[in-house]
Amino acid sequence: MSRGSISLAALLWLVIAFLVLYPLSILIIESFKIAATGGWGIGNYLEFFQDAYYLKTFLNTLYLSTLVLVTTTVFGIPLAYILARYRHLGKTIFTALILLPIVLPAFAGVFAFIIFFGKYGTVNLLLMDIGLTEQPINFIYGLHGLVFIQALHMLPFIVLGLSAGFTNIDPSFEEAAEVEGASGFRRFFTITLPLCTPSYLAGAVLVFLWPFTDWLTPLILGQVDFLPSVSYINISYHFTDVHRKYMGIVAVVVSSVVCISLFLLARWWVEKKKYTGLSKGTTSEGRVIEPSAWVKSGAYVYMIFIAILVLLIPIVLGLAAFSRRWVFEPFPTYWTLENFRLILLESPGLIKNSFLYSGIALVFGIAFGLPVAYLIVRTRVPGRDALDFVITLMLAFPGIAIGVSYLLAFWKGIPLAQYWIIMPIALFARRLPYFLRMAHSSYLQLDPSLEEASEVSGAGKVRTFFNISLPLLLKGVLVGVVMFFIMAFQEISTAVFLYKGGWETLPIGIYLNWHRGMEFGIAAAMAFLMIVITFILLLIISRIGGGVLKAAWGAGEN
Amino acid sequence: MAFIEIQSLFKRFKDVVAINRIEFEVNQGEMLTLLGPSGCGKTTTLRCIAGLEKPDEGDIVIDGKPMLSQGFVPPSKRGIGMVFQNYAVWPHMKVFNNIVYGLKLQKVPRQSIREKAQKVLELVGLEGLEDRYPAQLSGGQQQRVALARALVTNPKVLLLDEPLSNLDAKLREELRFEIKSLVRRMGITSVYVTHDQAEAMVISDRIAVMDSGNVVQIGTPENIYEKPANKFVADFIGTTNFIPGEIIRVAADTHTAVMRTEFNEELHCHTSDLTATVSGAKVNASIRPEDVEVFSQPPENPENLLKGTIAHKAYLGNFLYFFVNVDGTMIRVQVSHQLPQEEGEEIYLLLNPQKCMILF
Numbered sequence: 001m002s003r004g005s006i007s008l009a010a011l012l013w014l015v016i017a018f019l020v021l022y023p024l025s026i027l028i029i030e031s032f033k034i035a036a037t038g039g040w041g042i043g044n045y046l047e048f049f050q051d052a053y054y055l056k057t058f059l060n061t062l063y064l065s066t067l068v069l070v071t072t073t074v075f076g077i078p079l080a081y082i083l084a085r086y087r088h089l090g091k092t093i094f095t096a097l098i099l100l101p102i103v104l105p106a107f108a109g110v111f112a113f114i115i116f117f118g119k120y121g122t123v124n125l126l127l128m129d130i131g132l133t134e135q136p137i138n139f140i141y142g143l144h145g146l147v148f149i150q151a152l153h154m155l156p157f158i159v160l161g162l163s164a165g166f167t168n169i170d171p172s173f174e175e176a177a178e179v180e181g182a183s184g185f186r187r188f189f190t191i192t193l194p195l196c197t198p199s200y201l202a203g204a205v206l207v208f209l210w211p212f213t214d215w216l217t218p219l220i221l222g223q224v225d226f227l228p229s230v231s232y233i234n235i236s237y238h239f240t241d242v243h244r245k246y247m248g249i250v251a252v253v254v255s256s257v258v259c260i261s262l263f264l265l266a267r268w269w270v271e272k273k274k275y276t277g278l279s280k281g282t283t284s285e286g287r288v289i290e291p292s293a294w295v296k297s298g299a300y301v302y303m304i305f306i307a308i309l310v311l312l313i314p315i316v317l318g319l320a321a322f323s324r325r326w327v328f329e330p331f332p333t334y335w336t337l338e339n340f341r342l343i344l345l346e347s348p349g350l351i352k353n354s355f356l357y358s359g360i361a362l363v364f365g366i367a368f369g370l371p372v373a374y375l376i377v378r379t380r381v382p383g384r385d386a387l388d389f390v391i392t393l394m395l396a397f398p399g400i401a402i403g404v405s406y407l408l409a410f411w412k413g414i415p416l417a418q419y420w421i422i423m424p425i426a427l428f429a430r431r432l433p434y435f436l437r438m439a440h441s442s443y444l445q446l447d448p449s450l451e452e453a454s455e456v457s458g459a460g461k462v463r464t465f466f467n468i469s470l471p472l473l474l475k476g477v478l479v480g481v482v483m484f485f486i487m488a489f490q491e492i493s494t495a496v497f498l499y500k501g502g503w504e505t506l507p508i509g510i511y512l513n514w515h516r517g518m519e520f521g522i523a524a525a526m527a528f529l530m531i532v533i534t535f536i537l538l539l540i541i542s543r544i545g546g547g548v549l550k551a552a553w554g555a556g557e558n
Numbered sequence: 559m560a561f562i563e564i565q566s567l568f569k570r571f572k573d574v575v576a577i578n579r580i581e582f583e584v585n586q587g588e589m590l591t592l593l594g595p596s597g598c599g600k601t602t603t604l605r606c607i608a609g610l611e612k613p614d615e616g617d618i619v620i621d622g623k624p625m626l627s628q629g630f631v632p633p634s635k636r637g638i639g640m641v642f643q644n645y646a647v648w649p650h651m652k653v654f655n656n657i658v659y660g661l662k663l664q665k666v667p668r669q670s671i672r673e674k675a676q677k678v679l680e681l682v683g684l685e686g687l688e689d690r691y692p693a694q695l696s697g698g699q700q701q702r703v704a705l706a707r708a709l710v711t712n713p714k715v716l717l718l719d720e721p722l723s724n725l726d727a728k729l730r731e732e733l734r735f736e737i738k739s740l741v742r743r744m745g746i747t748s749v750y751v752t753h754d755q756a757e758a759m760v761i762s763d764r765i766a767v768m769d770s771g772n773v774v775q776i777g778t779p780e781n782i783y784e785k786p787a788n789k790f791v792a793d794f795i796g797t798t799n800f801i802p803g804e805i806i807r808v809a810a811d812t813h814t815a816v817m818r819t820e821f822n823e824e825l826h827c828h829t830s831d832l833t834a835t836v837s838g839a840k841v842n843a844s845i846r847p848e849d850v851e852v853f854s855q856p857p858e859n860p861e862n863l864l865k866g867t868i869a870h871k872a873y874l875g876n877f878l879y880f881f882v883n884v885d886g887t888m889i890r891v892q893v894s895h896q897l898p899q900e901e902g903e904e905i906y907l908l909l910n911p912q913k914c915m916i917l918f
Contacts, residue, residue: 172646175610180660180707181634190659194650273650 002379004461009381012372016390019429027405031253035243044250054230054247058254061227064146064211071151072207073200076158077193079306082299083159084166085289097307102156103534104313105490105507108527109149110220111514112316113140115326115524122316125330146221150214152309154207161203165196198270205266206395212255213398213493216511227255228400228493235404236497249404256401263396314531320524339525349502350509350526353423357495357505358488360424365435365484368428370477373439374465378448388440395433399493402430407497420503423495427488435484442476443469482541486534506530561586561747562607562715567616569602576602578771579616584747585763589738591750593758594768595794600751601719603768607749608640608717609633621714634663636715639708639746643720645700647692653679653703654688660711678710681740698729705737709744716741716748722757734760755795759783767791785830789917792844799850799889800842801825805916808835815916817843821885825909826862829916841916847892849913852880853906854899862909864889868901882907 034043048054082088083095101109116122117139124136139145169192177191215228224233234248291299321339323332343350375381376388394402406426410416416425446469454464470477492507499508506526513523560583569577577599584590592600605611607618609625609632618625620638625631648656654675661671679685682702692700701721708716721737722730738761741748752758758765759779766776767790775787786792789800803819808829815829827843829835856863866884873879880891882905891907899905 170644170646172642172644173648175608175633176640176642176646176648176704176707177659178610178633179608179636179638179640180711181663182659183632183634186663191648195648197650 002461005375005379005381008371009375009379009383009387012368012375012387013383015368016387019425020390020394023402023405023409026409027249027401028253030408031246031249033246035246044246045254048247048250048254053225054251057225057227057230057251060225061211061255062258064143064150064226065208067143067147068150068154068211069204069208071147072155072158073204075151075306076155076162078302079155080159080162081166082303084163086296086299087288087290088296088299094303094307097310098159098303099156100310101153101313103486103490103538104153105492105510105527105530106153106214107216107220107492107507107510108317108531109153109313110217111320111510111520111523111527112313113145113149114220115320115520116312116316117145120328122330125328129330141221143223146218146223149217149221150210154210155306157203157206158200159203161199161201162196165199166192168199169195198273201266201270205263208262209259209396209398212259213400215400215493220514227251228398231255231400231404232496249408252398252401252404255398259396259398260393263393314528317524317528317531320521321528322525324521326521339521340529342522343525343529347504347509350504350506351529353503354489354505354507357420357424357427358485360421361427361431361488362481362485364424364428365432366477366481369432369435369439369480370470370473372436373443374469376440377443378451388436391433391436394430397430399430399491400497402426403494403497406494417498420500422498423503423505426494426498427491430491430494431484431487434487435480438476438480438483439473442473442480445476446472479541482537486537489534489537490530560584561588561621562749563617563619564603564607565617565619567603567606567613567618569599569606569611569613575771577606577613580768580771580773582766582773582776584749586747587745588763589741589748589750589761591752591758591762591765592768593752593755593765593794595753597770598768599771600753600768604717604719604749604751607715608638609636637713638715638717639711639713640717641701641704641708641719641721643723645692645697645704645724647700647703647707649692651692652688653684653690653692653695656692656703657688657707657710659707664711674710678706681709682706697725698733701725701733705740709740709746713746716746718748718750720752721750723752723754730757737761759795767794769794786844786915786917789842789844792915792917796846797890798844798846800844800917801887801889802840802842805835805837805839805841808832808837814911817841817916819843819887821887823864823884825914826911827914827916828912831916831918834918835916841918843909843914844917845889845909845914847879847890849910850889850891851908851910852891852893852897853908854897856906857908862911862914864907864909866905866907868899868903868905871899871901880905 031044032040032042034041048058079098083091083098088094114121118124119136119138119141121139123139124133127133128136140148173195174187174191177187182190211226211228213228215226215232218224218226218229219232224230228251231248231251234244234251238244238248319332320326322335322337324334324336324338326332326334372387372391375384403426406422406429407417410422411418416422450472451464451468454468455461459467490507491505492511495505496508496511499505504512506529510523510526510530513519513526562584564580564582566579566581567577568575568579580599580603582590592603594600602611606613607620609630612630613626617627620636623631625636648659651659657678658671658675661674666674675688676685679688682705684699684702684706687695687699692703695703701724704721718737722733725733734757750758750761752761762779764776764778765782766773767782767787768774769790775782775791777785782791783795786795792798793800801819803817803825805815806818806824807816809815810832813829813832815827815835817825817827819825825843835841856865864884866882866889868880869883869888870881871878877892877894878897880893882889882891884907889907897905
């Protein structure tokens with residue numbers, strides 16, 4: 001253990017203390033402030049759990065989480081199984097389509113589905129035109145719509161986890177069951193599915209936590225009695241009523257505690273049940289089945305159904321973006337580029353801000369994430385596991401908690417929030433785990449002897465890092481970089497608390513245009529623009545991941 | 559009596575022929591080993607017997623019932639037990655539940671399940687471990703669970719796919735004998751797959767040697783070691799020397815032939831294939847290292863006597879091992895007594911004509 005890595009660890013801990021521990025402790029302290037007396041106490045918490053309304057929002061959120069998790073699980077299991085096990089055409093394109101919601105901004109889906117499934121949206125108007133219904137059907141407003149939209153957004157997490165599980169479990173586990181006499185469904189439910197629980201759980205916990213984070217979707221659908229929405233309203237709209245503000249903060253803390261506890265519980269359980277290490281000599285492809293023609297057509301229908309739901313988002317937003325006055329008509333009739341002209345002429349700053357803030361956050365992310373990955377994987381510095389732990393916890397923190405705590409922490413004492421740099425810093429803190437995970441796992445795959453050989457040849461640690469490690473890590477790091485950028489680019493739940501006039505990003509612009517002015521043409525054009533930018537970035541990922549680097553390092557993962 | 563019949567079984571994976579119309583039988587209560595290098599088709603053959611792989615042509619008959627020609631019989635209906643190379647002990651179930659999984663599916667009454675499980679646990683020496691999870695067991699114990707699971711349903715046929723290859727050498731040797739005596743005691747017809755020839759020799763009643771999708775020889779371990787059918791078998795089972803040369807005389811009545819080696823010495827050899835052993839044929843004489851005698855001085859009888867130089871000499875405790883250079887051909891020799899000659903010195907080799915075999 002060198003002195004260099006100790007100072008590096010100290011430096012990184014300082015950053016974490018400043019950007020994570022300090023603001024979060026301020027958040028907790030604020031939640032104990034009593035508005036009426038100006039003193040301290042647990043009064044706010046007592047009120048939260050005794051007040052019928054807050055209690056209801058709390059239970060509502062738990063209920064919503066359960067519904068979303070059940071829905072994604074029921075739809076995700078067959079989807080993951082088809083993707084992982086069946087030999088079929090267009091595997092890559094279907095996988096890409098079904099995973100698309102991960103990279104699309106959550107609110108983009110909400111707007112698209114309101115336009116399409118709303119009371120006077122495309123589907124209802126068509127149904128009434130052909131005379132099937134008299135009154136519009138309420139497809140989307142209410143709990144069912146909320147579950148639908150949130151489930152579609154989170155479905156990829158379940159599918160990703162499960163299909164990895166289905167692919168990675170040793171085929172002989174299932175063959176052994178087959179030989180023992182278990183066929184079909186029996187084998188699936190007694191062997192296959194239980195063995196996949198660890199990888200399922202990793203995704204499931206993120207799905208369950210989403211309703212504790214997403215304040216915007218319920219708000220737009222007219223459902224405000226959920227914790228994040230209540231926090232948002234209390235803090236953003238009632239800041240003059242100090243007591244309501246504190247209650248909002250309490251709601252944020254309660255959400256955070258629930259999220260963190262569930263996250264840790266799932267992590268502990270997964271660690272305990274790690275099955276993968278037990279099998280030896282798995283095939284890379286896993287078990288691939290050639291299903292019968294009937295099953296195969298059923299699988300296609302199912303995949304196409306989900307893919308269409310996902311594709312509705314960019315298509316509907318595209319239609320709205322290139323038209324004006326699209327109301328009470330199933331499809332737009334007046335086509336124009338006006339929306340884009342307005343964005344580019346009147347608010348080019350939004351695009352600039354989005355790129356600038358995400359870009360700076362990204363630079364911070366690399367400058368911080370790579371050394372952390374190095375420390376965790378390659379050194380024995382004390383506290384490196386704690387460092388990893390704290391950063392991983394950020395995955396579970398609701399974005400709203402980071403936004404609110406930054407607002408509280410960096411306003412008076414350390415007046416960072418009065419400068420625009422707070423925006424990229426917040427994006428960096430919120431999305432850090434995404435980059436770190438990626439750098440971490442590519443570091444784990446890098447054989448230490450490659451670096452040792454360089455050191456033996458006379459290169460110092462820093463030189464070895466730039467000459468040997470970095471070029472070899474590049475693939476994983478680059479994919480991590482682009483993912484980080486995409487996630488930062490669509491961030492709203494943190495940014496919405498921190499922006500001031502002139503600091504608006506595209507997601508905030510979308511929200512404001514929709515929410516305040518009902519300018520949904522402009523909002524749709526902005527969302528469409530974001531989707532296009534995200535799509536281009538994804539193309540770059542697949543180019544980097546699949547093209548140039550595949551040639552240099554041989555066929556990597558599929 | 560043939561209990562398992564493999565009838566011109568053929569299987570190809572894309573462009574590669576994995577098994578090429580092979581035929582063999584396994585007798586009731588017998589332990590047959592499929593032995594061969596990796597890629598020879600032995601595991602594919604075993605998986606076809608299990609029903610985990612569907613062959614393209616041919617049939618498999620188990621206990622008089624065809625598994626393929628009268629409709630495919632799935633693995634679950636074949637009445638087999640199988641031990642997998644990587645154990646395949648389900649990690650999410652306790653040892654007990656792993657073992658009784660098949661019994662539960664057969665709807666065996668609860669009391670009977672307990673008894674059978676208890677009995678098989680004793681049999682494999684895992685008493686008291688039934689409440690452990692597989693992760694809490696050693697590799698050897700996991701392998702015993704796999705064996706118990708395969709045996710508990712009292713299958714008609716036991717299939718073992720390299721069951722010992724993931725264990726360390728000491729344990730492997732121990733378990734060989736244990737599996738052999740266990741299976742013999744229960745009298746189950748078994749097919750055992752391995753690439754380890756020593757393991758095959760220990761465990762089998764008969765061995766089927768496979769090479770690139772074909773069964774090249776079937777016989778008892780002694781038979782295969784003493785009378786290899788071809789060059790491949792001689793090379794794969796044990797260690798041997800190949801001396802290339804040309805046939806100059808054949809004595810059909812005594813199954814002997816005289817060969818002129820590339821270094822221009824005459825060798826008297828045994829031959830079993832009289833149609834191919836003709837004058838002028840380019841052949842190899844095979845002689846095992848332990849069938850070569852070593853002398854410091856040339857002995858009286860000069861037949862099959864070669865003179866060479868010791869290239870390497872190694873002391874291996876219970877025997878000496880020499881690499882002897884005979885005019886550019888390296889011959890390995892194993893002797894059980896001490897010899898004064900050192901590396902670089904000359905030595906005489908006597909190749910026992912009875913053990914010197916012409917192979918193709």
